[in-house]
Amino acid sequence: METEIPAILRAREAVEAERFTFHSSRMRMQHVTKEELAKMDADSDRCALELADARVDVLGYACLVAIMSMGLGYHKKSEERLHGRTVEAGGPAPVVTSAGALVDGLKAIGAKKVAILTPYMKPLTQLVVDYLEHEGIEVLDSISLEVSNNLEVGLLNPLAPLEHTKKLNTANVDAIVASACVQMPSLASIQQIEDRAGMPVLSSSVATTYMMLKKLGLKTYAPGFGSLLSGKY
Known part of the structure; x- marks a missing residue:
């Protein structure tokens, strides 16, 4: 996601006015197992606090299966909780999970x-x-x-x-x-x-970019990455 979302938005910058910066905080995981995914998800609150200090406009939680492995419908709970962390840090921002x-x-x-x-x-x-x-x-x-x-x-x-x-x-x-x-x-x-x-x-990655653009109130368009980013939706 750290390569693909910037690539999508750089392509968008060639045809739209907005410019973007990228900021990352990392949760540790080496092997994609249910146990490591649960440990990684527990670290997401720290990451939200760190990124809120940068006063970002939107956060993307970049692990789909970590969210899905925590239980059905968990993305809604995660997005709400992590948004709360950004509020606590004084840099409120919407949170998009890839799930x-x-x-x-x-x-x-x-x-x-x-x-x-x-x-x-x-x-x-x-x-x-x-x-x-x-x-x-x-x-x-x-x-x-x-x-x-x-x-x-x-x-x-x-x-x-x-x-x-x-x-x-x-x-x-x-x-x-x-x-x-x-x-x-x-x-x-x-x-x-x-x-x-x-x-x-x-x-x-395409879906996460789409939702980030929606949260930012921007046109959901980036050329060459499929229908979802065609601007129709």
Whole structure:
């Protein structure tokens, strides 16, 4: 997310007036397991306090499965709690979780049935499926790449989803999630998959950028990253 969201917004800067700065505070996690994800999420309050000191205008919580592994609907609790931390620090800012953004982004385009690609082990992918279905979005097919090392996930080829998604059964789906993980690169594949499939394609990073722009009251447009960032929604 630290590379893909800036890349999306830099592309946007070429066609829109707004300019952006980026500020990060990191939660530790090396292996994508339920136990490490829970420890990481517990550290999110510290991160919100640190970023509030920079007086940022919006915060993005950049781990989808950490939120989803904490229980159904948890993104709403997390966003509310972390916003409270920014208020306490004197720098109130809205909080967007990538988990909530994926849900909201899919709902924005009217997608009720989807196919998804994840880098996770299959049990974590099932958590994502269950979470989305709890939010009223049916997952008709999924592929798990089963890469547990978080650094290795970040080193995957950003064009790989272009090939992996060919194996998804996309009959009867409304949209494809080319990366249900903010750590797995996919930005270079989004528009190409959408052009090939003839349906909306998004990723956690695209959805998070979309929701950040909405929270900022800006036009939800960045060229070349799929329907969600076309400005129509």
